[in-house]
Amino acid sequence: MKQILMIEVSPRAKDSASRSIADALAARLTDVYPSAKLVRRDLAADHLPHLDEITLRAISTKDPAEAERLKEAARQSDQLTDELLESDLLVIATPMWNFGIPSALKAWIDLVIRPGRTFQYSAGGVLGLAKSKKAILILASGGVFTEGPWRPWDFVEPYLRQILGFIGIVDVQTVRVEGMNIPDLAINAVAKANKAIGVLAL
Numbered sequence: 023m024k025q026i027l028m029i030e031v032s033p034r035a036k037d038s039a040s041r042s043i044a045d046a047l048a049a050r051l052t053d054v055y056p057s058a059k060l061v062r063r064d065l066a067a068d069h070l071p072h073l074d075e076i077t078l079r080a081i082s083t084k085d086p087a088e089a090e091r092l093k094e095a096a097r098q099s100d101q102l103t104d105e106l107l108e109s110d111l112l113v114i115a116t117p118m119w120n121f122g123i124p125s126a127l128k129a130w131i132d133l134v135i136r137p138g139r140t141f142q143y144s145a146g147g148v149l150g151l152a153k154s155k156k157a158i159l160i161l162a163s164g165g166v167f168t169e170g171p172w173r174p175w176d177f178v179e180p181y182l183r184q185i186l187g188f189i190g191i192v193d194v195q196t197v198r199v200e201g202m203n204i205p206d207l208a209i210n211a212v213a214k215a216n217k218a219i220g221v222l223a224l
């Protein structure tokens with residue numbers, strides 16, 4: 023394990039359930055892989071831009087001269103994509119917002135899902151290029167989505183698994199911190215998630 027990339031999304035600091043579990047996982051990863059570089063990318067501290075016309079052109083042109091001319095516009099996407107490709111393990115710690123992922127995380131995804139870098143079209147369909155990586159999802163939510171009537175409302179885990187699979191990351195484990203808005207469940211949710219961190223296959 024050379025590098026671990028941890029993406030943290032919640033704008034909340036000490037009250038954030040996903041961040042507190044991410045901290046526990048970071049501590050365990052540091053124990054298990056003391057020589058690995060742990061890169062923590064805080065999407066609440068570093069606001070990523072939405073893709074604009076010039077960036078879109080810069081990261082999708084197939085003309086080498088145009089790519090060279092637009093190098094500066096592609097810089098941030100290049101950096102984030104390099105950071106992902108250089109990592110062996112990706113951790114995404116995010117809240118559920120309005121049944122999906124916060125737009126800050128979507129902005130990161132839009133900057134790293136790159137034709138020719140993280141996926142490519144081939145005769146057999148789409149080929150993920152971010153191979154031999156593992157991912158761990160830490161998902162905090164006010165309600166419960168692993169069972170019960172709200173399960174079909176979860177557009178976080180299915181989407182993240184689908185988009186990671188699209189770029190070749192299929193070894194994905196999930197830790198839930200769920201029921202944070204349900205007092206009876208919230209009391210134990212963080213402790214339960216901390217326990218789950220302890221038994222992850224790392």
Ligand SMILES: Cc1cc2nc3c(=O)[nH]c(=O)nc-3n(C[C@H](O)[C@H](O)[C@H](O)COP(=O)(O)O)c2cc1C
Nearest residue numbers: 032038039040117118119120121162163164165202
């Ligand atoms: C803007 C916003 C939207 C939310 N939408 C949902 C939702 O759709 N479903 C849900 O179960 N919880 C929802 N919640 C509750 C959060 O998922 C929950 O508080 C979670 O603990 C937030 O993660 P954090 O503690 O890491 O910040 C929402 C919270 C906020 C602030």
